[in-house]
Amino acid sequence: MTRPTFTLDGVAISFDEGQTIIEAARKAGVFIPFLCAHPEFPAHGSCRVCTVLVNGRAMASCTTKAADGQVVESNTAALTRDRQALVQMLFVEGNHFCPGCEKSGACTLQSLGKDLAVTSAGFAHESPTRPVDASHPDILLDFNRCILCELCVRASSDVDKKDVFALSGRGLDKHLIVNAESGRLADTGMATTDKAMSVCPVGVILWKRRGFADPIGKRPHDVESPRQRVEGKGKTS
Amino acid sequence: MTAKVRVATTSLAGCFGCHMSFLDIDERILPLLDKVTFDRSPLTDLKHAGPCDVGLVEGGVCNEDNLHVLREFRKQCKVLVAVGACAINGGLPAQRNQFDVGDLLRHVYFEEPGLTRRVVPDDPELPALFDKVRPIHELVKVDYFLPGCPPPADAFWAFLSDLLEGRDPRLPPGAIRYD
Ligand code: SF4
Numbered sequence: 001m002t003r004p005t006f007t008l009d010g011v012a013i014s015f016d017e018g019q020t021i022i023e024a025a026r027k028a029g030v031f032i033p034f035l036c037a038h039p040e041f042p043a044h045g046s047c048r049v050c051t052v053l054v055n056g057r058a059m060a061s062c063t064t065k066a067a068d069g070q071v072v073e074s075n076t077a078a079l080t081r082d083r084q085a086l087v088q089m090l091f092v093e094g095n096h097f098c099p100g101c102e103k104s105g106a107c108t109l110q111s112l113g114k115d116l117a118v119t120s121a122g123f124a125h126e127s128p129t130r131p132v133d134a135s136h137p138d139i140l141l142d143f144n145r146c147i148l149c150e151l152c153v154r155a156s157s158d159v160d161k162k163d164v165f166a167l168s169g170r171g172l173d174k175h176l177i178v179n180a181e182s183g184r185l186a187d188t189g190m191a192t193t194d195k196a197m198s199v200c201p202v203g204v205i206l207w208k209r210r211g212f213a214d215p216i217g218k219r220p221h222d223v224e225s226p227r228q229r230v231e232g233k234g235k236t237s
Numbered sequence: 238m239t240a241k242v243r244v245a246t247t248s249l250a251g252c253f254g255c256h257m258s259f260l261d262i263d264e265r266i267l268p269l270l271d272k273v274t275f276d277r278s279p280l281t282d283l284k285h286a287g288p289c290d291v292g293l294v295e296g297g298v299c300n301e302d303n304l305h306v307l308r309e310f311r312k313q314c315k316v317l318v319a320v321g322a323c324a325i326n327g328g329l330p331a332q333r334n335q336f337d338v339g340d341l342l343r344h345v346y347f348e349e350p351g352l353t354r355r356v357v358p359d360d361p362e363l364p365a366l367f368d369k370v371r372p373i374h375e376l377v378k379v380d381y382f383l384p385g386c387p388p389p390a391d392a393f394w395a396f397l398s399d400l401l402e403g404r405d406p407r408l409p410p411g412a413i414r415y416d
């Protein structure tokens with residue numbers, strides 16, 4: 001029996017029933033830019049970076065199931081411009097100073113910006129005031145870099161069963177909070193062995209005393225960028 | 238012989254690291270100098286820019302003098318380029334944006350332990366600080382951006398080569414950096 005197939009930028013991609021477009025593409029070694037999609041968690045569709053045209057309609061490829069005969073476009077000039085603008089907005093909404101960030105070289109947002117050839121800020125910076133939480137003996141929270149993807153919220157509630165994090169407020173006021181009366185991480189059950197410790201795509205949830213351990217050139221994304229990871233997998237499997 | 242392209246460079250609220258990285262083009266500066274002449278720049282020590290083809294601006298805007306120089310560059314340069322993280326997003330100096338400038342000055346000149354004289358410098362020669370450090374595109378129109386802290390020498394080289402050859406500048410993939 002032949003497997004169902006859709007086309008992605010003209011290339012035939014076969015898939016298993018139930019797979020999303022981004023999953024099927026990833027399996028086939030084709031990179032669709034993404035930010036909040038995490039292979040271990042159900043898709044959330046919050047960042048919209050993986051938006052593609054499905055039969056001409058804009059859909060998030062992380063939440064849209066692949067279907068036989070779909071015509072999907074991803075690598076178009078218009079979608080690239082939209083993705084660049086999304087990345088620029090995420091940068092100016094927070095305080096992202098990559099040269100001094102522990103996550104630099106391992107950050108999905110940074111790598112996405114480079115992959116999309118984003119060179120400018122594009123918008124005026126919001127410069128929000130977001131104090132860090134250094135209360136925990138082993139963990140630092142730098143909220144300045146939060147992109148509100150909710151991965152830590154879900155990891156902490158679904159996997160760690162601790163509910164350490166939550167999103168509060170709406171629209172421009174939306175922000176990440178720590179679920180403790182004091183609001184401080186030290187007053188939660190958060191531990192470095194938690195799943196929530198390792199899911200943040202950017203540099204918010206950090207190990208203390210471990211920053212800048214890998215020199216430039218040897219950091220995870222210097223060795224293999226998210227694109228290379230997907231495309232390389234396609235070559236070897 | 239065609240006239241040389243006039244290039245001005247300056248560092249506003251920057252550390253001159255971008256200029257150092259520019260100089261890392263090493264001996265390629267010699268063929269560059271066949272085509273380019275430097276106007277106002279730390280390399281020439283000229284104090285004001287004349288009419289130029291290209292202005293390279295390192296650093297963001299943290300005080301009145303920065304703004305004055307930036308406006309001079311925008312006025313005199315046909316093509317204005319934001320060079321480096323600080324010019325593009327404020328960079329390290331902009332990390333003071335979350336604090337009140339008065340508090341910062343008090344902290345540094347009054348409260349720091351070990352100070353021999355406790356006085357906030359207020360000589361009229363000193364340019365007044367702005368409450369926030371701003372990247373340059375928030376104050377003037379910017380034509381191109383060279384990201385990086387600093388941008389690698391190859392980014393300067395690729396960018397200027399394209400510009401001098403009349404091509405739309407395009408950075409090679411590895412030359413786009415944010416750190
Ligand atoms: S979180 Fe990523 S994009 Fe933000 S400052 Fe850190 S490395 Fe840069």
Ligand code: SF4
Nearest residue numbers: 146147149150152200
């Ligand atoms: S802290 Fe990280 S994982 Fe949590 S919502 Fe913010 S960006 Fe996402």
